[in-house]
Amino acid sequence: MATLSTTSLTPNPTTPYFADxxxxxxxxxxxxxxxxxxxxxxxxxxxxxxxxxxxxxxxxxxxxRGGWLGALWSKWALRRRTWRKKHALKLAQQRGQPHSQPLPLPSNAQILTLTFLVCATLAVSFVGPDYFAPGSNLLNVHxxxxxxxxxxxxxxxxxxxxxxxxxxxxxxxxxxxxxxxxxxxxxxxxxxxxxxxxxxxxxxxxxxxxxxxxxxxxxxxxxxxxxxxxxxxxxxxxxxxxxxxxxxxxxxxxxxxxxxxxxxxxxxxxxxxxxxxxxxxxxxxxxxxxxxxxxxxxxxxxxxxxxxxxxxxxxxxxxxxxxxxxxxxERAWRFVWWLNTNGYLDAILGPAPTKTLAQPPVRAPLPPEQLEMARLGSPLSPHPLLHQSYPNSPASHAMRLGADIALARSAKLSFGASGRYVPPAGFAHAELLPGRTIRLRLITPGYLPWAPGQHFLVQCPAISRLTTHPFTNATICDQEAPNEEGRELVFLIRAKNGWTKHLWDAVATMIARGQNHTPGVQLPVNTIAPPRGVLLRTFVDGPCGSAARARWGEYSTVLLIAGGSGVSFALSVLQFMTLCMSGRDGQYLGGKKGGWGQPSFKTKRVRFVWLVREFGHIQWCATLLRRCMTMIPAPELQVDIFVTNIKARPKQQPQPALHRVPSDNDVLAPPAPRFARQTHLSPNERPASVASVDSDYESDPESCVDLSYYTGEFHEENGELGHEEHVLDLTNFEGDDDTAMPGETQFNQSVKREGRLRRAASQRAAGLLKSKKKKRDSRNDHYPPMQAQGSSVRLVDRNPSDDMSLNFAQEQRRDTLHPIHTDVDTLSPAKSPTSALPYSPISPLSMQSPHSTLVPSSSTSTLQGFSDSPTPTHNPKRSSEVSMSVPGPSGASGHVMTRTLSNASQMSAWSEAGSLAALISEVDVPRSKSGEHIKLELDEQEMQDVGLLAEHARPGKPKLDRILADEVQQAKGAIVVGCCGPVTLNAVVRKIIAAQIDPGRIRRGDMSGYITLISEDFDY
Known part of the structure; x- marks a missing residue:
């Protein structure tokens, strides 16, 4: 062994001499x-x-989940902050700069993780000796x-x-x-x-x-x-x-x-x-x-x-x-997966057997005078048996859901086979929508499964041959769908800068030139051209996204909150939950195993909250939302749409109670939240004109809508996140373009007016049914109802709320057989075409489930409704008669009356005059990048769905804390909140969840105090 030296040694070793x-x-x-x-x-x-x-x-x-300790951790870890320089919004407005989101900061959990990571890295980089002598180790170091x-x-x-x-x-x-x-x-x-x-x-x-x-x-x-x-x-x-x-x-x-x-x-x-x-x-x-x-x-x-x-x-x-x-x-694996997904491996291995793409007959776009929103009265549902009316009680809900589940299991309910145009495999059907949004619908040539809420990397060679861009898919992968439409991908892409702007320009240019596909690209043999929009060769890579790990069915209540185009994430999850609650097994829908009736599935209620900038933006996903609401009625499913772009109006003195018309805060589609108003008109009251429905908004401290943003009561310095806030923070992602197409403003007003009229009609119907119930109870209060049971008759106790949900169609027929004339004002389009609309009183169940609406009828149709104006008008040159049977206050009779509709435009009867014509016309429309005129094209079925959804779209910013508190109070177990939207919305949702997590309630065995957040807030 070498001898040991005790002399002080230099840390710099000596290098021997080399001449070179x-x-x-x-x-x-x-x-x-x-x-x-x-x-x-x-x-x-x-x-x-x-x-x-x-x-x-x-x-x-x-x-x-960690019990109450886990809840305590989540209560702190969820919170996230954003930062914005003081007076930045005012300076940007003065300089004409576009809106920009505040600077997002990490959540508390991310900050803690990052702190630990940085400290650990610094520790292993600088703590302790740097150089270990040969043969030594961490445990034996001099x-x-x-x-x-x-x-x-x-x-x-x-x-x-x-x-x-x-x-x-x-x-x-x-x-x-x-x-x-x-x-x-x-x-x-x-x-x-x-x-x-x-x-x-x-x-x-x-x-x-x-x-x-x-x-x-x-x-x-x-x-x-x-x-x-x-x-x-x-x-x-x-x-x-x-x-x-x-x-x-x-x-x-x-x-x-x-x-x-x-x-x-x-x-x-x-x-x-x-x-x-x-x-x-x-x-x-x-x-x-x-x-x-x-x-x-x-x-x-x-x-x-x-x-x-x-x-x-x-x-x-x-x-x-x-x-x-x-x-x-990983790159090589993704490339092989990409080849298989986009159909290139079929040339080598041979095409795999696929289901038949059922292509419905292609209909030419209708002229604007033939387009109209759906009317009230009959179901649009492809499965009308799912929507029979049952008494509104816990037992009746179970009976209704049991019938729905039995039908769902036998029919394998699916969102496939919708009857819409199906693009050829490998080609995306691109359509221009309001809000400078492109909707891409695509079915991949190769089999591609995904989980609800996941995103894909999209590549369009016509836009860029090399780069891909991430977009969240708005649909689910239904492995048991009747055809390949169950694997349809839907992307909602708002035009910003860069690739999305180029995509918008390319689609707009092709539409303006009358082209239905990318020039120079050969379509598959026997491909049917789309009736509107264009076909783009499109490749996808994926799926990606941590939403695949979510166990949505393990929670009692699922609350989905989306902002702007973030609705893609929420809509995908909503479809998944809708089918699971209809009896389908989630393992065949891209999610976890379980469905209604299975022990592992605990969800009893889903609430969908969407913050959107304009009323017309609900067209983005009106059809998919309508189909979800068709399958699951309220209160199991509640849809709330809040439109943030409204103008402040001066406050007015409140009207007398007898003549007060419900405001937008009053008439949110049932089931109303615990905090919403419960004001109803008496059937003996004379309904005000439709023009008064368009009255000024009123702020109600008990409402779930916050109008202080628009009345000047909101103090920017004291915003929810501690800095100046803008209403666009909740709906617009960074760079979203709010430039309106010509006619789009009129379209927004049409949808807005439609929603108000529908909510008013629904509320009047609820008032009528309530009045009928009271009158029947007053006649029968001394005679308990009897129910036949076998050959005997027994007395039963009637739930007072049971009569609220009687099948209104049967009641309607009874009223028609025994008409009694009553004093009802006649209709008149006195102030605007929208002031003369027939409406049908519908049952509370129908109000809660918007599938109870009519498809557009012919020029002569029988509708149930009220009058909304005191003076009739008639144009003998261009008119059609519409018969209406109006139930009288007694609830046992009705008054048959006739109204006159202008035939200038059926749509005009539902919206501002000529709004659709202005939207589609080529006069004074913007030009594409190459100079051609561009226009928006509307689908007839989609317009019906927009009309149906309009009842659920109300102006104002929602009070998300009250909405969540309402769900916590109703929940029978743990709650999951799915959120996708701008960073500010994400931060607000995190704040309200953290505030309402209750570890004490969990310690007492009440799991409604536990709230889980599953958010889609990635930033590539």
Whole structure:
């Protein structure tokens, strides 16, 4: 054994003499290398990371929420803040700048995670000795540079290795530089793992691990990348100091001058330069404004960084080669999956058997005078048996749901086979919608399953051949659908800058030129041209998104909150829950196993809340929403749509109670929240004119709508998030274009007016039925109702609320058979075409389930309704008669009357005059990028669905805290909130959830105090 020296030793080893400069610098840098034992810090970091993953995976797989302690943690961890400079909104308005979202800050949980990650990285980079003597370890380290560790004399040391320090060095410029470099190397695989999107290479997204995808790991990926750059920068800086301070003994020159002759040194500078460009190109402003540049640089610079880093320091290059292997493997796997999804593998393996695409007959677009919104009275449902009226009691709800489930299981209810145009496989049907929105509908040639709420990477070669862009899908994957339409992908894309703007321009140009597909692209044989819109060759990659891990059916109540185009996420989940509550098994719908009637399925109620900028924007998904509401009636499903773009009006004195017309706050479609008004008109009261329905909005502290935004009562300095707020913060994503197409404003007003009239009619119907119930009860209060049971007759106690939900159609027929004339005003379009509308009183069940509406009838139709104006008008030249049977106040008779409708435009009877004509006409319309006129095209069926949904669209910002409190009070167990929208909406939802989580209630056994958030708030 070598003798031990107790003299103070220098931390800088001596390099032997070499005459050749390159040999000398090679020997110098080789000697200044950490020993293998000094790499222990990197393994400590990975061990800690693996422990956290295993612990988190155990909680995920077992479904343990942590009880009241977990709720206590969630109450703090959920909160998220945003930041906006004071007076930024006013300055932007003065300068004419577009609206921009506030700066999003991480949630408390993310801040804690990031703090722990940064501290752990700094600890393994600087805490403890840098250089371990050969043979030593973390548990046996002499923390001094004055003790020489003995070496075995039998070791066969190379000529250079023997010059390495044989003692532990605590700190030196070169030791600290080497240590930070090693930590940077160790972080490479972790950074790449957090960026992968497709399992099995994306290990963390595997169901038996964390089942968390890139959308939730992207922020960690970015910060790990910045930590790698920081450690690399420290490595460069510390080594630069070392090379400047040391001199070559034979020449006296600083070592830095010789380092440039060492090839690995040059590789290191190249790697650091490439990494610096990579990191700075990923900053938010560049990524937002130049996404294509950011994406291209990422794909190019990531492998270059790994390759040059590996060449820079071969002793630890296996960290780099491992990260590169995983990255290349995932890319290759995604490419094979992409080939299969988009139909390219069929040419090699042969086409797989597929279901027949049932293409409905293609109808030419109707002229505007033939388009109208759906009228009240008869169901639009493809499954009318699902909507029989039952008494409104818990037992009757169970009876109704039991019948629905039995029918659903026998019929396999599905959203497929809707009768709409089905695009050929591999081609997206693109349509222009209000709000400068493009709707893409696509069915992939290859089989592609996905979970509700997941997103895809979309590529259109006509727009860009190389880049893909993430968009959330608005539909579900129904494996038991009658045809391939059950696998239809629907994307709602608002035109912003960059790719989305190019997509809008391309679609608008083709429509303006009368083209139905991309020029130069050959459509499949026997392809039927779309009646409206255009066909685009489209490829998709995916699915992606952590929504796949959600167990929606394990919660008593599902509350979905969406803002703007974030409705895609909420709509997909809504369809999934609708089918599950109709009796379908979730495992065949892309989700977890379970459905209504199965022990694992606990959901009893779903509420859908959508904040949207304009009334016309409900056209984006009116058909899908209508079909959901058709399958599940209220109160199991409640749909609330809040339109934030309204104008403030001066307050007026309240009207007398007998003549008060319900405002928008009063007539939200039932079931009304606990906080909503319950004001109803008496059947003996004379209904005011329709014009008065358009009266000023009134703010009610008990309403779930907040109008203080619009009346000047909102103080920007004291916003919900502690800074100035704008109503667009809740509906518009960064860069959303609110430029209206010609006629779009009129269309918005049409939908707005339609909703008011429908809510007023529904409320009057509720008042009539309530009056009938009271009169019948007063006649029969001394005679309890009898119910036949076999051959005997027994007395039963009637629930007072049972008569509220009698089948109104049967009551209608009884009234018609025994007419009694009553004093009812005649209709008149005195002030506007919309002031002369027939309406049908409908049962509360029908009001709660909008599937009780009529398809547009012919010019002569029998409708049930009120009068809304005191003076009749008649145009003998252009008119059609509409008969109406109006039930009298007694509830047993009605008055048959005739009204006159102008035939100038059926749609005009429902909206502002000529609104659809203005929307479709080519006069004074904007031009496409190439100069052609563009126009919006409307679908007849979709217009009926828009009319139906209008009843659920009301102006104002919702009081989300009261809505959530209402659901908590009604819930019979834990609640899950699904949220997708702008960052401000996400922050507000997190705040109200944290405020209403109640650990004390959970300790008492009431799980309604536990609220889980599943949000779609990723930012690529």
């Amino acid at each position: 400069d390159r040999e000398w610098i090679t020997a110098y840098l080789t000697i200044h290398v950490l020993t293998k034992n000094s790499m222990a810090y990197a393994f400590v970091l990975w061990t800690a990371f693996a422990a956290v993953v295993v612990l988190y995976a155990a909680f995920h797989l077992t479904g343990i 923390n001094t540079t004055s003790v020489l560790v003995a070496r075995a004399t039998t070791l066969d040391l190379s000529a250079l290795t023997k010059y390495q320090p044989a003692y532990t060095i605590r700190k030196a410029w070169w030791t600290s530089g080497n240590r930070t470099g090693v930590i940077a190397f160790a972080l490479f695989p972790l950074c790449v793992l957090l960026a992968l999107k497709r399992p099995p290479f994306a290990i963390l997204s595997l169901p038996f691990v964390l089942h968390i995808h890139f959308d939730k790991l992207a922020w960690l990926h970015k910060w790990i990348g910045r930590l790698i750059w920081f450690c690399s920068a420290m490595h460069v800086a510390l080594w630069s100091v070392q090379l400047i301070l040391e001199h070559r003994p034979s020449t006296g020159k600083i070592v830095y001058t010789y380092a440039w002759g060492y090839t690995n040194f040059i590789y290191g500078w190249i790697a650091f330069g490439v990494m610096t460009l990579l990191v700075f190109s990923s900053f938010r402003p560049i990524r937002r404004l130049h996404y294509e540049i950011f994406y291209g640089l990422h794909v190019l610079l990531v492998p270059l960084t790994l390759i040059f880093s590996a060449l820079h320091h071969p002793p630890v290059w296996w960290w780099c080669w491992g990260a590169l292997a995983v990255w290349v493997g």
